[in-house]
Amino acid sequence: xxxxxxxxxxxxxxxxxxxxxxxxxxxxxxxxxxxxxxxxxxxxxxxxxxxxxxxxxxxxxxxxxxxxxxxxxxxxxxx
Amino acid sequence: xxxxxxxxxxxxxxxxxxxxxxxxxxxxxxxxxxxxxxxxxxxxxxxxxxxxxxxxxxxxxxxxxxxxxxxxxxxxxxxxxxxxxxxxxxxxxxxxxxxxxxxxxxxxxxxxxxxxxxxxxxxxxxxxxxxxxxxxxxxxxxxxxxxxxxxxxxxxxxxxxxxxxxxxxxxxxxxxxxxxxxxxxxxxxxxxxxxxxxxxxxxxxxxxxxxxxxxxxxxxxxxxxxxxxxxxxxxxxxxxxxxxxxxxxxxxxxxxxxxxxxxxxxxxxxxxxxxxxxxxxxxxxxxxxxxxxxxxxxxxxxxxxxxxxxxxxxxxxxxxxxxxxxxxxxxxxxxxxxxxxxxxxxxxxxxxxxxxxxxxxxxxxxxxxxxxxxxxxxxxxxxxxxxxxxxxxxxxxxxxxxxxxxxxxxxxxxxxxxxxxxxxxxxxxxxxxxxxxxxxxxxxxxxxxxxxxxxxxxxxxxxxxxxxxxxxxxxxxxxxxxxxxxxxxxxxxxxxxxxxxxxxxxxxxxxxxxxxxxxxxxxxxxxxxxxxxxxxxxxxxxx
Numbered sequence: 001x002x003x004x005x006x007x008x009x010x011x012x013x014x015x016x017x018x019x020x021x022x023x024x025x026x027x028x029x030x031x032x033x034x035x036x037x038x039x040x041x042x043x044x045x046x047x048x049x050x051x052x053x054x055x056x057x058x059x060x061x062x063x064x065x066x067x068x069x070x071x072x073x074x075x076x077x078x079x
Numbered sequence: 080x081x082x083x084x085x086x087x088x089x090x091x092x093x094x095x096x097x098x099x100x101x102x103x104x105x106x107x108x109x110x111x112x113x114x115x116x117x118x119x120x121x122x123x124x125x126x127x128x129x130x131x132x133x134x135x136x137x138x139x140x141x142x143x144x145x146x147x148x149x150x151x152x153x154x155x156x157x158x159x160x161x162x163x164x165x166x167x168x169x170x171x172x173x174x175x176x177x178x179x180x181x182x183x184x185x186x187x188x189x190x191x192x193x194x195x196x197x198x199x200x201x202x203x204x205x206x207x208x209x210x211x212x213x214x215x216x217x218x219x220x221x222x223x224x225x226x227x228x229x230x231x232x233x234x235x236x237x238x239x240x241x242x243x244x245x246x247x248x249x250x251x252x253x254x255x256x257x258x259x260x261x262x263x264x265x266x267x268x269x270x271x272x273x274x275x276x277x278x279x280x281x282x283x284x285x286x287x288x289x290x291x292x293x294x295x296x297x298x299x300x301x302x303x304x305x306x307x308x309x310x311x312x313x314x315x316x317x318x319x320x321x322x323x324x325x326x327x328x329x330x331x332x333x334x335x336x337x338x339x340x341x342x343x344x345x346x347x348x349x350x351x352x353x354x355x356x357x358x359x360x361x362x363x364x365x366x367x368x369x370x371x372x373x374x375x376x377x378x379x380x381x382x383x384x385x386x387x388x389x390x391x392x393x394x395x396x397x398x399x400x401x402x403x404x405x406x407x408x409x410x411x412x413x414x415x416x417x418x419x420x421x422x423x424x425x426x427x428x429x430x431x432x433x434x435x436x437x438x439x440x441x442x443x444x445x446x447x448x449x450x451x452x453x454x455x456x457x458x459x460x461x462x463x464x465x466x467x468x469x470x471x472x473x474x475x476x477x478x479x480x481x482x483x484x485x486x487x488x489x490x491x492x493x494x495x496x497x498x499x500x501x502x503x504x505x506x507x508x509x510x511x512x513x514x515x516x517x518x519x520x521x522x523x524x525x526x527x528x529x530x531x532x533x534x535x536x537x538x539x540x541x542x543x544x545x546x547x548x549x550x551x552x553x554x555x556x557x558x559x560x561x562x563x564x565x566x567x568x569x570x571x572x573x574x575x576x577x578x579x580x581x582x583x584x585x586x587x588x589x590x591x592x593x594x595x596x597x598x599x600x601x602x603x604x605x606x607x608x609x610x611x612x613x614x615x616x617x618x619x620x621x622x
Contacts, residue, residue: 020176020606028172035165036328038320042158044313050293054314058164059368062361065168069175070358077351 024075031065090412102254116452120259136343138267143228143422151394153374170331202596211440220485225422235399273417298379325569339432434462495521513585521578
């Protein structure tokens with residue numbers, strides 16, 4: 001199909017202007033909530049392999065950041 | 080220290096030279112027509128895909144100084160030093176859309192620096208100049224600190240004197256001048272691979288040799304229990320919790336306001352590349368968290384920091400000393416090379432970013448408005464040399480403590496460009512004159528609070544001596560404001576709060592009464608993707 005045969009684009013089938021808005025974006029708040037309130041994790045027990053809670057909790061929180069950010073990335077691609 | 084460590088130094092030198100050769104070769108890598116424009120020299124042709132961007136931004140943000148200073152802080156004070164982990168967790172969700180929007184509007188308009196954006200968005204050359212100057216002033220001490228990282232490694236190998244560090248920086252300056260952003264991009268592959276190997280080996284081998292993490296944390300707990308400093312410990316003291324959270328959040332907000340962080344974003348080839356990287360960059364956070372634990376391993380293995388040139392123990396030497404003590408010589412050499420090369424990548428990118436600010440927002444704006452792309456590139460190349468010589472002089476001629484103080488101040492200063500840059504990416508509601516006033520207010524509060532913070536030494540007999548009157552840290556006691564509490568807060572948080580209040584109040588007062596600059600961008604610019612009509616490709620950008 002050559003370019004000349006394409007129907008002229010009208011308001012209906014022109015893609016809507018791209019937007020960053022999506023309900024998925026709220027997920028980006030979760031990593032902040034779990035890390036920016038130290039009373040949540042500021043203690044020694046329970047330990048894992050000798051590592052106090054304070055440390056392994058925050059290392060584990062990295063994966064919360066990754067999963068949430070990746071989910072928002074995927075959702076933003078589908079638009 | 081018993082003389083020079085031959086094997087370690089040999090391995091270090093070989094790796095260092097190999098990487099330098101790579102830096103010169105980089106000028107031929109993925110090259111465009113010529114290096115004689117800022118888009119080519121200063122942004123690598125704006126062509127970097129996912130992997131290169133990941134290595135480049137990661138290699139840029141997680142610097143050699145971070146790798147020695149974070150474990151050093153954990154070694155000295157414990158839990159508070161772990162703030163680097165929440166800091167580098169929250170930064171990516173926060174900047175996810177901010178950076179995507181920055182990428183889009185910059186590609187539509189051909190921006191090379193954050194001040195370019197501010198110039199177009201606010202229509203205020205004064206505000207753009209302030210943003211550019213803030214960026215340059217905040218970046219300079221950061222470059223100097225990379226030298227502190229190299230110095231710590233050299234000291235641990237028994238190498239003293241200024242000559243080695245002058246040689247290292249001369250090589251760095253030469254290949255940055257020659258290859259531009261392509262040099263650190265290519266070297267970052269080697270640097271980060273070495274860092275990942277070294278850290279993963281370290282967190283397996285060292286705890287095994289020391290008898291496990293319970294032994295390590297028990298040793299740390301014992302040290303902090305015996306120390307009379309109420310601020311240390313393996314968990315946070317009550318009053319330090321607000322400081323921990325605000326320090327993490329404030330540092331995260333500041334990170335991508337640094338011009339060198341944005342350089343890696345501008346150089347990415349698409350909006351999608353930028354967003355994907357926000358999900359992939361936390362891999363470095365994990366490494367940084369493990370590195371921080373090396374501070375405790377240094378306590379458990381009885382490392383004593385070397386005494387620095389100013390007669391005080393230099394905490395930055397603990398990680399190199401730990402490697403020296405726990406690893407066979409050849410692997411310690413690899414580890415030292417990882418830190419040494421780790422200094423080169425950010426130092427190169429920072430000097431390029433500072434040079435681009437100079438060229439675009441001072442040289443072209445005020446000195447030579449008709450500059451050709453070729454003249455712009457030459458101006459940036461020369462500026463990158465000047466910036467690095469300045470950093471070298473700052474470290475060698477002045478007390479390195481001066482650079483550390485400046486970097487602490489720099490983080491608070493760069494945060495004051497938040498309304499102009501980050502908020503500007505979302506809304507044009509703030510009046511540009513109010514943003515200028517807010518900047519000034521934030522600067523004043525930032526300086527005042529940091530100036531009020533002394534550094535204290537807690538002696539074994541319970542006496543407290545003030546070792547430094549001013550700029551002793553970033554934890555500001557709220558009691559200074561007349562509040563009846565022991566709680567401390569990150570000084571940058573107060574400064575930013577003052578800044579935002581002035582911005583909003585100022586806008587309410589000025590809107591409709593005083594004319595504001597004209598916005599040269601349109602809403603669709605902020606969501607544009609590579610390939611969209613209107614998103615310039617390279618040939619158009621190199622006008």
